[in-house]
Amino acid sequence: MKRVWVDREKCLGCKTCELQCAVERNSVSKRLSGAVLEDPKPVARIGVFGPTGASFPLQCRHCQDATCLMACPSGAMQRDAERGVTFVAQDKCRGCWMCVMSCPFGAVTPSAKFKIAMKCDACMHMEQPACVASCPTGALVYGDEETYIKVLTAKRGNIAVYITSVPTPSQSHALSLDFSKKDK
Amino acid sequence: MKDIRKKSFDAATNEMLIKAYRTKTEVIWDRADAAQPQCGFGRMSICCTDCYEGPCRANPFALVRQKTVCGRTQEELVSVHFLKQVSDGAAALVGLAHEFHADLDKGIAQSVYTTKDSMLVPIDYSLRMSEIGQAAAKTLLSISAAKERVYGKTESKVVSANLGVLKADAANVVLVGHIAPHIVQPLINATSKSSVPFNITAMCGCEANGRLPVLTNYDSQELPLLTGAVDLLVIGSQCVMPATASLANARNVAVIAAFSLGNEKKIKEAVQTAADTFLRRRGKDVHIPAALDQIHTGYTAANSKQMLKTLKAASAPGAIKGVVYLGGCGNIANTQDAQMVQTAARLLSAGYLIVTAGCAGAALAKAGMCRPEYVLRDGQKGISGTGISPVLHIGSCHDAGEFLMMARDFQLIGIPAFAVMQEISHNKVLATAIAFASKGINTYIDLGETISIPEISLPGMVLPITDLEQLMPKSADAAAAQ
Numbered sequence: 001m002k003r004v005w006v007d008r009e010k011c012l013g014c015k016t017c018e019l020q021c022a023v024e025r026n027s028v029s030k031r032l033s034g035a036v037l038e039d040p041k042p043v044a045r046i047g048v049f050g051p052t053g054a055s056f057p058l059q060c061r062h063c064q065d066a067t068c069l070m071a072c073p074s075g076a077m078q079r080d081a082e083r084g085v086t087f088v089a090q091d092k093c094r095g096c097w098m099c100v101m102s103c104p105f106g107a108v109t110p111s112a113k114f115k116i117a118m119k120c121d122a123c124m125h126m127e128q129p130a131c132v133a134s135c136p137t138g139a140l141v142y143g144d145e146e147t148y149i150k151v152l153t154a155k156r157g158n159i160a161v162y163i164t165s166v167p168t169p170s171q172s173h174a175l176s177l178d179f180s181k182k183d184k
Numbered sequence: 185m186k187d188i189r190k191k192s193f194d195a196a197t198n199e200m201l202i203k204a205y206r207t208k209t210e211v212i213w214d215r216a217d218a219a220q221p222q223c224g225f226g227r228m229s230i231c232c233t234d235c236y237e238g239p240c241r242a243n244p245f246a247l248v249r250q251k252t253v254c255g256r257t258q259e260e261l262v263s264v265h266f267l268k269q270v271s272d273g274a275a276a277l278v279g280l281a282h283e284f285h286a287d288l289d290k291g292i293a294q295s296v297y298t299t300k301d302s303m304l305v306p307i308d309y310s311l312r313m314s315e316i317g318q319a320a321a322k323t324l325l326s327i328s329a330a331k332e333r334v335y336g337k338t339e340s341k342v343v344s345a346n347l348g349v350l351k352a353d354a355a356n357v358v359l360v361g362h363i364a365p366h367i368v369q370p371l372i373n374a375t376s377k378s379s380v381p382f383n384i385t386a387m388c389g390c391e392a393n394g395r396l397p398v399l400t401n402y403d404s405q406e407l408p409l410l411t412g413a414v415d416l417l418v419i420g421s422q423c424v425m426p427a428t429a430s431l432a433n434a435r436n437v438a439v440i441a442a443f444s445l446g447n448e449k450k451i452k453e454a455v456q457t458a459a460d461t462f463l464r465r466r467g468k469d470v471h472i473p474a475a476l477d478q479i480h481t482g483y484t485a486a487n488s489k490q491m492l493k494t495l496k497a498a499s500a501p502g503a504i505k506g507v508v509y510l511g512g513c514g515n516i517a518n519t520q521d522a523q524m525v526q527t528a529a530r531l532l533s534a535g536y537l538i539v540t541a542g543c544a545g546a547a548l549a550k551a552g553m554c555r556p557e558y559v560l561r562d563g564q565k566g567i568s569g570t571g572i573s574p575v576l577h578i579g580s581c582h583d584a585g586e587f588l589m590m591a592r593d594f595q596l597i598g599i600p601a602f603a604v605m606q607e608i609s610h611n612k613v614l615a616t617a618i619a620f621a622s623k624g625i626n627t628y629i630d631l632g633e634t635i636s637i638p639e640i641s642l643p644g645m646v647l648p649i650t651d652l653e654q655l656m657p658k659s660a661d662a663a664a665a666q
Contacts, residue, residue: 010245012224048221052517053634055221136225137245 001084003062004122004129005148007155010139011048013055017131017140018044021059024130025123040113045120046131057140059120059131060107062086068099068108068119076117080124087121090114185213192404192520194550196347196475200407203471211406212427216516227634229265230258234300260305263638267305267312271298273615274320276422280582280612281323283421283443284364286330288323295319310641317622317642320615324585328484331393331583334365338393340482345549348476349397350413354383355462358399358408360428361387361420362582363442368396371418374451380459388546393482393579400550401521401543402609403514406431413470416458418442423610437461479554481577483539485589491572496597498570505535507594509587509620512544512606512630513613521547523630524606527652528553532574534657537599539590542581542613544606549577584616591625602644603627604652621646628652 019032026042027035035042046059066086068077076092077099079085088099095115100108109118122142123129132142141151185191188201191213204211225231231241232252240252242261251257256264274296281288296319298312306312350356357375359368372395375382386396387405399408402423408414409431417432417439432439438457445451483491495504508531514520524547528538532553540548548554554577578586591601603620605613608631617627621644629637630649637648 012227012244013221014223014225014241050221052220052222052227053224055224136241137243 001062002122002142002144003085004059004120004132005141005143005151006057007139007141007151008054008056010137011055011057012137012139013048013050013052014136015048016134016136017046017057018048020130020134021046021120024126026118040111043109043111043118045107045109045118057131057135058105058107060086060103060122061105062122067102067104071098071102073098083122083124085122085124086119087124088117088119090116093117185217190519193522193525193547194346194400194404194475194520196473196550197400197404197407197520199473199475200347200404200410200471203410204407207410209410209431210427212403212425212516215427224634227632229262229635232256232261232265234303254303256303256305259638262636263305263309264303266638267309267316268298268300269611270313270615270618271296271316273611273613274316274323274619276610276612277320277323277327277582277615280362280422281326281330283362284327284330285366286323286326288326292319292322309638313618313640314622314642316615317618317620320619321585321588321623324582324616324619325588326585327582328585328589331365332484332486334369335393337486338482338484339487340480340484341395342478342480342555343395343397345398345477345479345546345554346475347400347408347411347473349383349385349399350408350411350470350472351381351383352413352470352472353466354381355415355458356413357382357384357416357418357458358414359384359386359396359418359420359442360405361424361442362422362580363418363420365393367442367445370448370451371445371454374448374455375458378455378459380462382455382458388543388580393484395482398479398481398546398549401514401546403516403520409435409437411470411472412465412468413472415461415465416440416454418445418454422612475550477549477552477554479549479577480556480573481545481549481554481579483576483578483590484586485593488576488590489593492593492597494570495572495599503535504537504599506600506602507537507539507591509584509591509601509603509625510538510540510544510548510606511542511581511584511603511613511616513581513609514543514547515607515609515632517632518607521550524548525551525553527604527606528575530656531604532558534655538575539578539587540575541578541583541587544581545577545579548575581613581616584619588620588623588625591623601625604649605629606649617646618642620644 022042022044023032023035027038029035046057048055048057050056062085074092074094076089078089093116097110099117100110111118129142132140185205189198191201192198225241233239237253242258243250278293296316372384384396385399387399388401406428414437417437420442429439440454510528524544528548554575556571556573559574594601603625605617608614608629617629620627621642624643626645628647628649640646
């Protein structure tokens with residue numbers, strides 16, 4: 001499943017992702033200069049939190065066992081079967097905020113103006129999520145797990161570990177992963 | 185607001201912060217919390233908004249080094265930004281000098297100014313720094329001379345410090361922000377003629393050469409308004425937070441710009457406003473923390489000459505390692521005053537005398553350090569018994585010219601001088617640091633951990649504050665001293 005990965009060491013807290021998410025996904029004019037003048041103000045589905053120097057961009061994690069899916073009484077919170085991404089079907093949402101309360105990350109924003117819940121949907125209908133496209137340091141990466149492991153590898157300069165088979169209970173394997181040696 | 189008791193080293197400030205929290209009054213600590221996280225590009229000075237082809241930023245994590253649209257590299261961004269901050273600080277000092285009617289060459293403003301349109305890093309960066317530093321030094325000396333013209337040759341005095349200087353039964357006037365002496369003195373005179381008892385206080389700078397009590401420093405400047413005892417706020421042109429003026433308005437405390445008090449009529453009106461406000465609130469509850477410290481202040485190069493003679497005679501050679509100017513503003517990200525007090529205590533333990541001013545001076549004053557009774561550790565064997573205060577408070581940070589003159593006198597009796605600018609927030613202080621360095625005084629500067637100091641060579645060295653560790657004693661006594 002393609003998701004947005006975060007390299008928190010690269011996040012400098014510039015909040016460009018917040019601006020671009022709001023402009024791309026929630027504004028009428030789709031331009032920054034127009035978006036800032038709009039009423040109601042465009043809402044970003046990503047937030048950069050944390051103290052200066054340890055900031056972290058946080059959007060919906062599209063959990064495998066999503067609490068918001070279980071909490072939604074109207075069936076507005078759905079998962080796209082093909083992409084695995086959770087999203088809000090805005091026509092069905094009644095603004096009960098059960099998802100807002102149940103999300104362990106606080107990633108769902110209640111919109112008082114439109115009376116619906118707003119949540120990141122990994123820009124699934126777009127080529128690339130707005131936040132990923134706009135991040136100046138490359139802290140945000142869009143891809144599946146393999147993409148992310150490649151990013152991690154490049155960052156740590158080490159071997160990539162792929163587990164191709166899971167041991168059954170009758171077999172016992174001791175897997176030792178040595179991350180400090182190259183080319184082994 | 186979380187962790188209120190860790191916001192400031194000063195108990196009175198924390199007490200007022202609890203009051204701010206309970207009355208839901210927004211103060212600088214709330215705004216700083218809401219601003220988190222602050223942008224890392226700005227913190228590291230690797231962004232630029234000098235022109236409209238920008239704004240540009242250099243990605244510090246890129247494999248291929250990123251340049252701005254006009255072609256500056258990351259290092260050049262830092263250097264040029266540093267230069268412009270120093271230049272701006274020097275311009276601020278020149279502005280103060282003009283306000284104080286100081287005697288300054290007509291060309292000096294032009295010589296310190298660096299326009300945003302000049303995009304190249306100067307070919308001789310150190311020379312440009314030196315020019316600005318020399319101009320800033322001249323400006324500081326001219327400000328000291330202007331003050332002497334108004335007040336004459338003054339002696340050092342004992343005044344009170346901290347929020348307890350506000351009085352429940354007098355009209356309290358608070359002066360904030362570098363106000364010209366020729367405005368302060370007539371104001372003091374006018375209030376003494378009023379039928380209502382008056383209490384004039386200064387925010388950090390002892391505006392009247394040591395005759396005004398010191399309230400508090402920059403970050404806590406909104407808090408005196410929360411006492412309910414402030415009857416008039418007179419604001420200067422620099423170092424006044426907009427929030428202070430709007431908080432005063434919200435609490436129906438009149439705010440008067442100092443420059444408008446140029447004539448007697450206006451001063452009389454201001455005094456009347458303060459008196460009326462006081463009479464309206466007299467008898468009602470005010471919340472003034474019982475925090476009062478005595479500080480010995482108003483030291484100048486002129487009135488210290490006798491003290492220096494005593495020092496030379498009384499102390500064993502080498503007992504006093506040096507004299508240190510401890511300046512700086514304070515940074516809201518840290519516990520207020522804590523680092524300055526700690527640095528001062530360690531320097532004193534290590535055998536240095538301290539000259540302090542401005543917001544750093546207020547920090548030390550609130551900690552009770554600016555008096556002879558604070559001779560605390562072995563490091564002061566050189567001066568205990570002489571009655572000399574180990575920390576000499578000279579007034580506002582714009583009085584740093586006095587230290588320039590004092591440094592010369594100290595050096596003549598064999599005591600070397602250097603400077604430490606802890607937690608610099610405002611450009612004036614950065615410019616003062618460069619002024620000191622351009623006059624041969626080694627200066628340690630603290631701009632926060634992310635900002636790197638470009639390489640400059642001046643007669644005195646400009647060093648990061650972490651280098652100060654080398655001067656401190658490494659023994660266990662030093663750790664106990666903290």
